[in-house]
Structures are given as C-alpha cells and as structure tokens.
Amino acid sequence: MNDTNNQQENELSNISEVELIKRITKSFKNSNKSTIIDIGDDAALLRFDKTNVTISQDILVEGVHFDLSYVPLKHLGYKSVVVNISDIISMNVKPSHILVSIAVSNRFKINALEELYEGIKLACSNYNIDLIGGDTTSSNKGLMISVTCIGNTKSRKVIERNGARVDDLLVVSGDLGAAYMGLQVLEREKNVFEVNPSSQPDLSQYTYCIQRQLKPEARIDVINYLDELKIIPSSMIDISDGLSTEINHLSRSSGLSFHINESQIPISDDTKTICDEFKIDHSIASLNGGEDYELLFTTSKRNLKKIEQSQHLSIIGSCIDKKNDNCMITSLGQKININSSGWDSFSSSA
C-alpha cells in the first residue's frame, strides 16, 4: 500500500508545475551578487551597475502548446515571442532582446522555418526587440521552440508578484476569455474538417476570438499608460494560465487574498456570444481559460479614479487581509471559492 502511494507520489501527472519546480530546485543556492530575483516570478531579475535586467524563458512543444493543423507557422512564430515578452512586461520592464532555439524534425521544409521566422521577425519589429541568438537543431519528432527574452530598465520600478497590500485594488487590462473561446472554435472546426475535408467553414463571426488565440499581443501599451498616469502597481502578473490561477499566484506570493466580483470581470460581447453557442459559462471562460496575456495587477485605492476613467482597465476586486480565501462574489451574491483551475501543463496532458 505504501509502495503504491510512493509510486503515485512519484508520477508527474500528480504534481503541478509550481510544486514540481519547487521540489527540484529547493536546494539550489545563489552565489552571485547580481542575482536579485531568481525562480518563482514571471522573470528573473539581475542588476548590473544601475541597470535592472529581467530574463524569462519559455518552451513550446508541438502537440502540447500548439496544433499545426490550425496554427499557421507565421502566427506561431509571432506568438512564441509575444508570450515571452509578456513575462518581461508583467514586471514593468521593456523587453529588448530575444534568443530563439528550435528543434525540428525533417518533416519540416526550409520554407516552413522561414515562415516561422517571418512571424518572429514581425513580433521583433512590432515590439522593438533584437534577435540576438539561439540554437537550431533536429528533433526526432515535431517542433519545439524555446525563447529567452531579456528586458532592461534604469528608471522604471521592477514590479514583482509579492507586493500586494491590504485594501489594494485588483485590476485587469483588456478583456478575458476570448483566446480560450477562439481555441474552442478552432478545435471544433478541426473536428469538422477531419470528418468532412471538403467543408468550407465561415469563421467571420469568430474573428476576434480566433485572433486573440492565434495572434495575441503583449500589453506594453498598458505599462506605458500606467507610467504616464503615474500609477505604480504594487504587484503584477500576466494572465497566461487563466485569471483564477494568476490570482492564486499573486495571493500566495503576497500572503493575502482577493475577493473579486463576477459582474466586473471584463468579457467582450463576441466572447459572450461564442460562450452561449458552446454552452460555456462566461465566467468559466474568463476564470479558467488562459492565453489572454492581459495584465493583472494590484495598486493603491488612491488610484481608483484614474483607473475608472481608463477604457483599458477594469477593477475586478480588492485585496483582503486573510490567507487562502480567494473568492468570487457572483451576480446572485453567492461567494464561490476560486480554485486554481487554469491551464497546467502537467495535469492537462495525457
């Protein structure tokens, strides 16, 4: 019986990514003065002279993070860069450089890789980022992309996940749930196509959500805007794995909890229409659907008016002096515990 328990405890499918990273890196020790933030935030922070340098790294795997049957390679290249710079931006830093490594099977042709790099180039150009290196190698199966992004700042305050204070406002940029619903549409069309390859779908009514899924943008405009308004977030994170997961990250890091109001979560009309079509609750899509790459941050109540005046920002809740009590007040006044049920790369994979 004990053996069975030990075996189960040893299975990757029974551990979350956060727990796994904690477990395998717990005994590492730092020895460099320049290391300011290491594992556990959106990006690492190093300090060289007066410059704060942030660095993040992601790995994207075909069949796990993307499906080439409906993701064009150019979009994939673009998105690979965007998801990474979003981590840097969520620390309030301007991304400046990337390294891109790919492992690719001989199933791919050179012009397919050129398409992928067209997307990478477009993202570099749109966000003023320099591609400075990487590695290119073969794989036995499929395509893997690893992107490292570097940002630097002298003047801006670097924002971590752990600075939320009691009574702070919880604010989100843009709207949520669209990328997730875009994915539902694409998955459905893929299934239709597999049954009937001659079908010609009209996807025009789904444009917004599909675009949010295939070609997301990182909200550098939002951190510039906050800078202009002199709003300094006390903690910040980007929403890659779903609102509830990210709220739990801020909560754990800051040692506080959040109460949010269901009616205040920003969801676009397009997203709502598709939710209704798919019979998916609007709040489920926004709470658990990931990949919106919007910013979630906390800031002092003093900034209430400034934020209310912005069309980019929504106050969805506030920070409570309690641990492990993240919850949502529904439109009917019910209090629902928010579990971290966003996308987790281990628990969701077969």
Place this chain on the structure above:
Amino acid sequence: MNDTNNQQENELSNISEVELIKRITKSFKNSNKSTIIDIGDDAALLRFDKTNVTISQDILVEGVHFDLSYVPLKHLGYKSVVVNISDIISMNVKPSHILVSIAVSNRFKINALEELYEGIKLACSNYNIDLIGGDTTSSNKGLMISVTCIGNTKSRKVIERNGARVDDLLVVSGDLGAAYMGLQVLEREKNVFEVNPSSQPDLSQYTYCIQRQLKPEARIDVINYLDELKIIPSSMIDISDGLSTEINHLSRSSGLSFHINESQIPISDDTKTICDEFKIDHSIASLNGGEDYELLFTTSKRNLKKIEQSQHLSIIGSCIDKKNDNCMITSLGQKININSSGWDSFSSSA
C-alpha cells in the same frame, strides 16, 4: 527537373545549421543600442552601463543529443549546463547565471527529474552559477532541455571569433578526440547489451574517454590562466563540433586561413589506444569528433614562450593570409584540406 531541384533545396537535410540560421535570420534588423554582438558568435553580447553581458542558448533533444540508455540523468544535467557555459567562457567571460527549461513526457518520474537537477546543481556549484529561472512543461515524447547561460564582465576583454590576424598562433587547450572515442565505447556496449542483456562489461580501461563524453568540463581554468599570464587571445571558440569545424568558423569569421600540423594536435594516450582498438585514425577522432569543450584560440606570436611553457596549451598551427585554405600538414609532410566535417545536427540526423 527544376521542381525537383527546388524541392531538394527546400530539404532541411541538405543544409547546414550555419547556412540555415543565415537564411532564416538574414532580414532581421536590430534597434537597441545595447546590442553589441548578435547571431553568429558563441554567445550574444549586450552592454549595460559598463558591464558586458554575454548570453547563449542551447537546446538538447533526447535521441539526437543524448541517449538515456547509457547517459545517467545526473550526468546529463551536469553536461547540459557545461556545454552552455563553455560558449560564454569561449568569449573570455565568466558565466554567472542560467535558466533551464525542460519539456518531458510522463514516461519520466519525478525522482528522475530530481536526478537531472542534481547534476544541474552540481554544475552550478562547481562553476559558481545561479539558476534563476526556466520553464517546465510536458512533451509528447522524450526529454528536451533548453539552457540559457548569462555571463558578465567589466574588466575582461570580450573575445570574438573574428579577431585572428596573420601570423597569429593557433592554440588549443587540453587534448582532443577523447569524448568522441568515449561515445564509440558507449555505443558499442549498448549494442552488446541489446544482444546479451546479462553481459557485464569491464569499462575500467575506458574511464578517461567515457568521463570526457559523459561529464565534460568547461575550461574556465584556462581563461583564468590566460588572464594571469596576460595572454589576450585575438579570437576564440570552444570545440563542441570537432576541431576542423571550429577552425573553419574562426577562419570564416576572421577572413583568413589556418595551417595546422598533425603531429602537434594533442591526443591523450588513452584516446590513442581506443582509436587503435576501433581502427579509427587518431587525427580523424581529433579533427571530426566533437564534444571535447576545449578552447581553440589565436594569439600573437609574442606569446609563444609563455604558451610553450604551459602544460595546458598546445600550439597546433598558425594563421595564413589567404581565404579558404585551411589545411593540415600530416606527419608525412602531405598537405590535406580540412573540410568542415564535424558534427552537424541536420546532416547527421535521419
């Protein structure tokens, strides 16, 4: 006929890694002042204030770069770090930080990943490097490891590949070919084991070469030693893909050629013995076998005596004012063109 030519030109197996990278990144433009060196050297170079920051990224794929049937996971973790810091060291910079991302299938257990990270930790500890981040995700098949390494220096001159001058000495550290012969032994034992799983091989006579293959070291001691002796290399590279390939890299980058003497290539007695057993020419092993992670550099003739006195360094040739004329003078006085026939991740894979 033209179509067939076009199709062939479009195959990944018909292009080298260097050509592929050139082709897919040729139209990228930089827009950040801090970018000093981008694609094409061992590592990128950024400058923040007075600090030079070098960054490199590698990706290692199971079945392409390593075979877990004979590579222990702890050794793999150690080697993943070492091959990356070797790129930083070859620019004459001290490595300081790494990010490690892994994609792993559920075939692996948590304690297997703990073993992998034990090796990463040991390398971090041995080389005073801080693990500052990364990503951990699932894969459909096998294990992929992507490592980004960062180094920084204020005082040391950063050495590129392109600084070799006519009459410079060509110098190599340590000895060559051992890692390649270690691989031959391991591959042979794997084949024996597959035929007869009860065989108990005695590998004690192969210890040196197997160690060089499974647990290579990056030559930070050599750059410290050069620093002490006030020897400044004019160009430098690490030998990851075989001596001939690396000579060709220095040659192309510097616009000059190298003549080397076969008798001066350092090869250990252990390596020679195994070469003889496998009927592999000593020079073939040292020229074409990769993964020794020794340093190959050029420096002024003025440093001849200092280098001759060092047991760590061997002068193997010199730099010639000619293009595309890299060659080796054999022990019999023959002049042999040195083609770049080291390990190439695309041409060598199926």
